[in-house]
Structure formats: C-alpha cells, structure tokens
Amino acid sequence: MNFDFSQDEKMLRDQVARFLSDQCSSKTVRSVLEGKAAYATEVWDGLVDMGLTGTAIPESYGGVGAGYLSLCLVAEQLGAFLAPTPFSSSVYLATEALLLFGSEAQKDHWLPKLAAGEAVGTLAVVEAVAQTTAEAIELRFSAGQLTGKKLIVADGGISDFAIVLARNPAGGLGLYLCDLQAGGVVKTAVDTVDPSRNSTSLEFNGCPAELLGTEADGWAQLATVYDRAAVLFAFEQLGGAQSALNMAVDYAKQRFAFGRPIGSFQGLKHMMADMYVALKLAESNCYYAAWALSTNSPDLPLAAATARVSATQAFQLCARDNIQVHGGMGFTWEFDCHLYYRRSNYLTLQLGGLTEWEDKLVSSLASGEAAA
Amino acid sequence: MDFGDTQEEAQFRAEARAWIAAEAPTYLTDSLTKSGFGGVKTGDFDPMVEAKLWQRKKADAGWACIQWPVEFGGRGASPMQSVIWNQEEGIYGKLSGSFIIGQGMCAPTLMAYASEANKARYLPKLASAEEVWCQLFSEPQSGSDLAGLRTRAERDGEDWVINGQKIWTSGAHHSDFGILITRTDPEVPKHRGLTMFFLDMKSKGVVIKPIKQANGESGFNEVYFDDVRIPDTQRLGEVGGGWQVSLTTLMNERLAIGGGIATGFPEIKELVDGLALASGRAIENPAVRSKLADWYAKSAGLKNTSARAMTALSKGEMPGPENSIGKLVAGGMMQDIAKFALDLQGLGGVIVDPQLAAHSARLQAMLLRSPAVRIEGGTDQILRNIIAERVLGLPEELRADKGIPFSKIPSGN
The missing domain is CATH 1.10.540.10 (Acyl-CoA dehydrogenase/oxidase, N-terminal domain)
Known part of the structure; x- marks a missing residue:
C-alpha cells in the first residue's frame, strides 16, 4: 500500500500554487465578484498555457494525459485560491461527459479544443428552484432542436457549448450537445450568493443540438458524470477549507484583545481545532476518492459521496468559523472572509446539495460491502 | 497511490x-x-x-x-x-x-x-504477556494537568522511597509491573521536578483498589504507595527528566489507541439495517440516512487518516500530533451513535439485559461506556489544545503556574 501522491504530482501541485499565488490574489477574485469581469481571463489563460485544461484528456485528443490524481491536486489549488474561472464546468463536467459518453466524432471535435482552452463547455441540468429529479425535466429535444429553459447553469454565460439534459420524444432523458455560439440561445445572468462565479440562465428556442454519443440514457449518464466530478469538486472544497483555516489561524495569532493574542483563548482555539479535524477527515476521504477515481474502482460512487459529504462539511465549517474568529472585521466587505463563505455555499450546491449526497452515500453503502 | x-x-x-x-x-x-x-x-x-x-x-x-x-x-x-x-x-x-x-x-x-x-x-x-505492565500516571489532583502530580520519590541510599496515590490505572489489578512517574523535587517548576521509574506491582506498600465506574464495571484502579522502595537501577531517564520520558509514553499512546479505533459505525449500521420505525424501515428514514452518512464519512475519514499515517511510517516519518484527531472524533461519535440508537427503539431502548435488548445490548453498553472515551488518554479539551498549539501553532494558554516552583503553585485547597 502507498497512500500518498507521487513526487511528480506534488510538483505539479506546487507549480499551480505558485502560479495562482502570483496571478490569483483576492483582488482578482473581487474583480469578478464586483462585476468588472465575467471571469478572470488572465488566470484562465495561464491555466490553459500550463496545459491544465487537458490534464486528464489523453494525448490522442490533444491533452496531457497526466491523469486524475494530478487533476485532483490542480482542483485543490483552484479551490484554495478561489479561482474565478470556468475550469470546473469545462474540465470536471463537460470534458468528463465527452470522455465518458461522446461519440468518436464529438470527441475528435471538442476534446482538442477543450484541452487547448479554445472552447469552454458546461453542463446544463437545473430547471427549477428545487432538487432536480428525472421526472421534473421539461426541456425538450425533438427534430434536432432543444426547446425550453435551464434556470441556472454554472459558467453558462462564458461557455461555447453546453451538454444539456433534455427529454426526448420517447419520453426518456438524454444528454444533448449544443453549440451555444450557433445562435438561438438567450443568456441571462443570474445573481447568486457567489458572484465571483458566473451563473446564467439559458433559454433554448429551437437550438440545433445532437445526442451525446449514441444512447439516450441521460439520467444514469448524469449520475456517472456527477460521481466523477464530485471528487474534483471535493478537492476544490478541500483547498478552500484549508485557506479559510489558514486565514483564521493567522489572524488569531496577530490580533490582540485583553492584552493577549486572541488565538490563546480556548474558546477560539477549540473552534479552530474543530475546523482542523473536519479538514483532515475530508482530506483523507478526498485522497481515497482520488485513488478510486484514478483507478475506476467499483468503490467510486461510495468514495465520491464520502469525499463530497466531508469536504462540504469542512469547507462550510471553516468558512463560517473563519468569520467568527475575525469578529466584526470578518463581516466587512473589505476582509476576504466572505469570499470563502460565499464560495463554500456555492460549491455545496453544485451537483446537488449536502442532503442529496448524504442520501447517495447511504444508497452506495447499502449496495456495497464496505463498512468503515 | x-x-x-x-x-x-x-x-x-x-x-x-x-x-x-x-x-x-x-x-x-x-x-x-x-x-x-x-x-x-x-x-x-x-x-x-x-x-x-x-x-x-x-x-x-x-x-x-x-x-x-x-x-x-x-x-x-x-x-x-x-x-x-x-x-x-x-x-x-x-x-x-x-x-x-x-x-x-x-x-x-x-x-x-x-x-x-x-x-x-x-x-x-x-x-509474550508472561508479565503484564501498567502505566501509573494520573492522580486525583492531576489528570489533564499531569505535570502537577504529587506522588513523592525521595532518595534513600541506593533506593527511592515512594509515597502517594495514582488513579485511573487500567489493569493494575492484573499487572506484574508498572511505569511510575513521581515528583522528586517540589522546589523547581513542575515539569522539571519529575522522575520516571518502573516497579514490581507486588512491592511492599503497594495497595490496589478497583474503582467502580459510572457504567458499573471496574477496569480502572486506585493505586496507593506507602513507603514503597524502588532501586535506583529501575529509574528511567535522568533525575528531573521524567517529563521528557513521559512524552515518549504519551506519543506512543496516540499510536497504540489511534490505529483501529472503534467508532460505533458498524454497530449502528447493523442496527438500522434490520430495524422498523413507526414511519417504516429505519434505513429509509431521512433523519437516519443523514446521520448515517455523516458518521460513515467520519469513520471512513479516520480509517483513511490512519492509512496515511501508516504510509508515512513506512517511509520512516514519525506520526505527528495530528493523529490526536482519532480519539477526539471517535469518542463523541460513539456517544452520539449510542444515544441515537436507543432513541430509535422506543422505551425498549433502555433495556440492558442482553437477552432482551437488540444486538446483545452492545449499544446500551456503548452509551454507558462512551463518556469515558472522551476523558481517558487526554480529554476532548486537552486534545483540542494539542491540535491548536502543536499543529496549528496557536499561542499557549496563559498559565498561572508558569515558572513557579511546584510547592508554591496555588492548589485551591
């Protein structure tokens, strides 16, 4: 057994961390948050230049083929720096869906573009202010066209294409590839708890689209994509949790009250110890899930749900209590605490919230042999 | 990987x-x-x-x-x-x-x-367990504040003479030997006046009394020392160096206890798998599912953390204080699990008769034993202090006894 990342993987992580530390300060995050840009183009271009958009894309499709363990560590750093880019939508969702279910022609067309950052993709699923169910999907695909509305699509406003969950004439669900540049799509920005990430509603008025791959088995395919993406989102959450904890600890060491650093008070120490515990549990579960993802282990659905549940808990706790450690200053616009708080709650709801992943975890537990 | x-x-x-x-x-x-x-x-x-x-x-x-x-x-x-x-x-x-x-x-x-x-x-x-050992550390006046211990060791020729009392000694009643931390110099600050020995538990002047615990069992003891003589050849480390020696013991405690730590998860899973609630099958109840998911994620997190520690060990690295999370997480979790397990069983949940209770009353035994898990081997609060100070590097709590000779430290009595 060797439960650790390799030297090469760690070097890549450090390289990404150095780049983001230089290029993705909170000033960059705030420029998107405050509406000055739809996303951080320089950060995005840098990630593309480093080949990171093609991390898990095989070389035959223009990628780097470095694999999922590397991609997990990239995701962790993107989370740590709150990178305001469409990386997660394009890489964890659109690229994964294509790799898993795309036809040869679709892969040949889109994957090299995704790897090279020439195209940004996303996944369009949600139609209502409710947990998404298969029965509730109303957007229709018929005669080669999509008609209907997706209420909120991550990075919908900056994507070149979307993979859209839609109902076909037979009543089943399929994933459909739609070129958003082709016209006929009305994009409307949606305000969310985290404006540092682009959120857009997409209205399709008879837009040309084609089935992703050959089988219209959209709901099951979506679950497969989600299981894989959940691991990568969990790594983003892990990175965010670590940064929020670091911020709290740094502040508690230098802020004085009652003649001593506030970090010497047990009330705050114990809060930060609990943040650390949540972070460590999430980290270990994420590492295991990274292994399950990279090896296509049958344990992946359970491992992904486990990583997702504990990383969601960790980031939400660390972001929330980072504000508490900062006291009144933590509630100012000026301090960065709210950036983590916003992002933690935004990431929680990507792919469905904590309640849905807890439910999936227990379902996977019931179907598998695993017991911790 | x-x-x-x-x-x-x-x-x-x-x-x-x-x-x-x-x-x-x-x-x-x-x-x-x-x-x-x-x-x-x-x-x-x-x-x-x-x-x-x-x-x-x-x-x-x-x-x-x-x-x-x-x-x-x-x-x-x-x-x-x-x-x-x-x-x-x-x-x-x-x-x-x-x-x-x-x-x-x-x-x-x-x-x-x-x-x-x-x-x-x-x-x-x-x-080979031909001889069984125990560890004589805690005292009635020094649990979390271990370095505040009072059992005296005084030099007398080639021997030391021990007087005082230890408590919470696991297995003293079936032990042949024990390691014992004592105070050899009360006139220096508390950490500097300690010395470690080992002794034969059958030495003259050693009296062992079992403690009846809150759960009715007796796994721990009080151990009294009345002019017990220990030869200087059984001293471990320097005179006055006992605190350093005890850190070796306690660091290994985290390893010994932290590894395959029990969390109660397999027990609660087994219980709810076969249980019916008023609303239907327990495993289909949303509250049950939410808690199960949380507990599974925590117990998997501990298992995976332990696997990472093993990888570190196999590469020749020492496990650090971050392994303190094991008991901290498991203790509270076990107590929560036991409470919830009983709650799902109506009034029958209170029954401890193994013939009548579900699963031989294991969860009831867990309810009654688990408070101790959050205390023994470092309380939840001490573990949080260790994480905060030694892992996160937060400043030490201000101490009223810092730098003061042990004999001058206020004791409240």
Missing part, C-alpha cells in the same frame, strides 16, 4: 493468514464477534487466561509484537507488515486489549530509556 499489496506484502499476508487459520482460538469466535464496549467477552472462558494463551502462542511462533526487534521477542517487522498482521488477526486481536498499555506504551518507553540488562530481562516477557 496504490491500495493493493506489493508482492512482498501479499506474501507476508498469506503467511500470517495461514498461521492464524491454523492456530486461532476459533472456539471464542462467536463471543469475540459480539464483544463490544467494556471488557472483552469470552463466553464461558476466563478472558485473561485466554488472552495470555493466545499471546503466548503468538510469541512462541514469532507473531507477538511483530514490530519489535527479534532479541526483545518481536519479529523485526515493518510498520506495513504490522498493519497487515492486525488486519489478518481481526477479532482475535481483541483478546490482546489488556496488553496494549504494556506493549504499546510501556515497552517503547523501556526501549528508549531502560538499561540493556533491563531491556533483555523485561521486554521478551512483556511481548
């Missing part, structure tokens, strides 16, 4: 598995499987007799304390082989529960500080 065995690991696993299959006390399998919280259950057989038999058998075949050097009764095995052995030994490992303190904590302390002659004399018998 690779979770499979290497070829050598697989070979070792096969060897261990074959030996266990041939030699394990299978007549105890049923009772051991049902053993939960509190003492190990061995049915009609005496638990200590069975534990010593199994340990002796392992020792004779070279499967006891396998990570120790061969000359001290071990096998010179790697940390990873030790993990594999524990996995393969499975429920039979529960038999060795009474030896964990001696083998997991006293022995590393002896290896680090005892004379060569004493190591050769004591370690092999510790490995």
Whole structure:
C-alpha cells in the first residue's frame, strides 16, 4: 500500500500554487465578484498555457494525459485560491461527459479544443428552484432542436457549448450537445450568493443540438458524470477549507484583545481545532476518492459521496468559523472572509446539495460491502 | 497511490493468514464477534487466561509484537507488515486489549530509556504477556494537568522511597509491573521536578483498589504507595527528566489507541439495517440516512487518516500530533451513535439485559461506556489544545503556574 501522491504530482501541485499565488490574489477574485469581469481571463489563460485544461484528456485528443490524481491536486489549488474561472464546468463536467459518453466524432471535435482552452463547455441540468429529479425535466429535444429553459447553469454565460439534459420524444432523458455560439440561445445572468462565479440562465428556442454519443440514457449518464466530478469538486472544497483555516489561524495569532493574542483563548482555539479535524477527515476521504477515481474502482460512487459529504462539511465549517474568529472585521466587505463563505455555499450546491449526497452515500453503502 | 499489496506484502499476508487459520482460538469466535464496549467477552472462558494463551502462542511462533526487534521477542517487522498482521488477526486481536498499555506504551518507553540488562530481562516477557505492565500516571489532583502530580520519590541510599496515590490505572489489578512517574523535587517548576521509574506491582506498600465506574464495571484502579522502595537501577531517564520520558509514553499512546479505533459505525449500521420505525424501515428514514452518512464519512475519514499515517511510517516519518484527531472524533461519535440508537427503539431502548435488548445490548453498553472515551488518554479539551498549539501553532494558554516552583503553585485547597 502507498497512500500518498507521487513526487511528480506534488510538483505539479506546487507549480499551480505558485502560479495562482502570483496571478490569483483576492483582488482578482473581487474583480469578478464586483462585476468588472465575467471571469478572470488572465488566470484562465495561464491555466490553459500550463496545459491544465487537458490534464486528464489523453494525448490522442490533444491533452496531457497526466491523469486524475494530478487533476485532483490542480482542483485543490483552484479551490484554495478561489479561482474565478470556468475550469470546473469545462474540465470536471463537460470534458468528463465527452470522455465518458461522446461519440468518436464529438470527441475528435471538442476534446482538442477543450484541452487547448479554445472552447469552454458546461453542463446544463437545473430547471427549477428545487432538487432536480428525472421526472421534473421539461426541456425538450425533438427534430434536432432543444426547446425550453435551464434556470441556472454554472459558467453558462462564458461557455461555447453546453451538454444539456433534455427529454426526448420517447419520453426518456438524454444528454444533448449544443453549440451555444450557433445562435438561438438567450443568456441571462443570474445573481447568486457567489458572484465571483458566473451563473446564467439559458433559454433554448429551437437550438440545433445532437445526442451525446449514441444512447439516450441521460439520467444514469448524469449520475456517472456527477460521481466523477464530485471528487474534483471535493478537492476544490478541500483547498478552500484549508485557506479559510489558514486565514483564521493567522489572524488569531496577530490580533490582540485583553492584552493577549486572541488565538490563546480556548474558546477560539477549540473552534479552530474543530475546523482542523473536519479538514483532515475530508482530506483523507478526498485522497481515497482520488485513488478510486484514478483507478475506476467499483468503490467510486461510495468514495465520491464520502469525499463530497466531508469536504462540504469542512469547507462550510471553516468558512463560517473563519468569520467568527475575525469578529466584526470578518463581516466587512473589505476582509476576504466572505469570499470563502460565499464560495463554500456555492460549491455545496453544485451537483446537488449536502442532503442529496448524504442520501447517495447511504444508497452506495447499502449496495456495497464496505463498512468503515 | 496504490491500495493493493506489493508482492512482498501479499506474501507476508498469506503467511500470517495461514498461521492464524491454523492456530486461532476459533472456539471464542462467536463471543469475540459480539464483544463490544467494556471488557472483552469470552463466553464461558476466563478472558485473561485466554488472552495470555493466545499471546503466548503468538510469541512462541514469532507473531507477538511483530514490530519489535527479534532479541526483545518481536519479529523485526515493518510498520506495513504490522498493519497487515492486525488486519489478518481481526477479532482475535481483541483478546490482546489488556496488553496494549504494556506493549504499546510501556515497552517503547523501556526501549528508549531502560538499561540493556533491563531491556533483555523485561521486554521478551512483556511481548509474550508472561508479565503484564501498567502505566501509573494520573492522580486525583492531576489528570489533564499531569505535570502537577504529587506522588513523592525521595532518595534513600541506593533506593527511592515512594509515597502517594495514582488513579485511573487500567489493569493494575492484573499487572506484574508498572511505569511510575513521581515528583522528586517540589522546589523547581513542575515539569522539571519529575522522575520516571518502573516497579514490581507486588512491592511492599503497594495497595490496589478497583474503582467502580459510572457504567458499573471496574477496569480502572486506585493505586496507593506507602513507603514503597524502588532501586535506583529501575529509574528511567535522568533525575528531573521524567517529563521528557513521559512524552515518549504519551506519543506512543496516540499510536497504540489511534490505529483501529472503534467508532460505533458498524454497530449502528447493523442496527438500522434490520430495524422498523413507526414511519417504516429505519434505513429509509431521512433523519437516519443523514446521520448515517455523516458518521460513515467520519469513520471512513479516520480509517483513511490512519492509512496515511501508516504510509508515512513506512517511509520512516514519525506520526505527528495530528493523529490526536482519532480519539477526539471517535469518542463523541460513539456517544452520539449510542444515544441515537436507543432513541430509535422506543422505551425498549433502555433495556440492558442482553437477552432482551437488540444486538446483545452492545449499544446500551456503548452509551454507558462512551463518556469515558472522551476523558481517558487526554480529554476532548486537552486534545483540542494539542491540535491548536502543536499543529496549528496557536499561542499557549496563559498559565498561572508558569515558572513557579511546584510547592508554591496555588492548589485551591
């Protein structure tokens, strides 16, 4: 057994961390948050230049083929720096869906573009202010066209294409590839708890689209994509949790009250110890899930749900209590605490919230042999 | 990253598995499987007799304390082989529960500080459990504040004379030897006036009284010392260096206890799998599912954290204080699980009669035993302090006793 990342993987992580530390300060995050840009183009271009958009894309499709363990560590750093880019939508969702279910022609067309950052993709699923169910999907695909509305699509406003969950004439669900540049799509920005990430509603008025791959088995395919993406989102959450904890600890060491650093008070120490515990549990579960993802282990659905549940808990706790450690200053616009708080709650709801992943975890537990 | 065995690991696993299959006390399998919280259950057989038999058998075949050097009764095995052995030994490992303190904590302390002659004399018998050891640290006035201990050791010729009292000593009543931390100089600040010894528990002047615990069982003892003489040759470390020695013991405590720590998750999972609630099947109840998911994620997190620590060990790195999270998470979780498990069973949940209660009343036993898990071996609060100060680097709590001679420290009485 060797439960650790390799030297090469760690070097890549450090390289990404150095780049983001230089290029993705909170000033960059705030420029998107405050509406000055739809996303951080320089950060995005840098990630593309480093080949990171093609991390898990095989070389035959223009990628780097470095694999999922590397991609997990990239995701962790993107989370740590709150990178305001469409990386997660394009890489964890659109690229994964294509790799898993795309036809040869679709892969040949889109994957090299995704790897090279020439195209940004996303996944369009949600139609209502409710947990998404298969029965509730109303957007229709018929005669080669999509008609209907997706209420909120991550990075919908900056994507070149979307993979859209839609109902076909037979009543089943399929994933459909739609070129958003082709016209006929009305994009409307949606305000969310985290404006540092682009959120857009997409209205399709008879837009040309084609089935992703050959089988219209959209709901099951979506679950497969989600299981894989959940691991990568969990790594983003892990990175965010670590940064929020670091911020709290740094502040508690230098802020004085009652003649001593506030970090010497047990009330705050114990809060930060609990943040650390949540972070460590999430980290270990994420590492295991990274292994399950990279090896296509049958344990992946359970491992992904486990990583997702504990990383969601960790980031939400660390972001929330980072504000508490900062006291009144933590509630100012000026301090960065709210950036983590916003992002933690935004990431929680990507792919469905904590309640849905807890439910999936227990379902996977019931179907598998695993017991911790 | 690779979770499979290497070829050598697989070979070792096969060897261990074959030996266990041939030699394990299978007549105890049923009772051991049902053993939960509190003492190990061995049915009609005496638990200590069975534990010593199994340990002796392992020792004779070279499967006891396998990570120790061969000359001290071990096998010179790697940390990873030790993990594999524990996995393969499975429920039979529960038999060795009474030896964990001696083998997991006293022995590393002896290896680090005892004379060569004493190591050769004591370690092999510790490995085979021919002699059982305990650890005499806590006192009525010094639990979390261990360095505030008061048991006195005074030099008298070639001996030291011990007077005072220890408490919460696990297994003192069936121990042959113990390591003992004492105060040898009350006129210096508290951490500097301590000295460690080991002693024969049958020495004149040692009196052991079992404590009746809140759960009705008695696993711990009070130990009184009345002019007990210990030869200076049984001193461990320097005079006044006892605190440093105790850190070796306590660091190994985290390893000994932190590894395959019980969380209660398998028990609650087994319970709800077969349970019906007023609203339908328990496993389909949203509140049950949410809690199960949370507890599974925590217990998987501990298991995976432990696997990472093993990887670090196998690369020659020392496990750090971050391993304090194990008991902190498991203790509270076990208590929550037990409370919730009873809650799902109506008034019948209060029944502790193993003939009447679900799952031989294991969850009721867990409810009554779990408060101690959050106290023994470092309270939840002390563990949080350790994480905050030694992992996160937060400033120390201001201490009212810092730099003051022990004899001048306010004691409140």
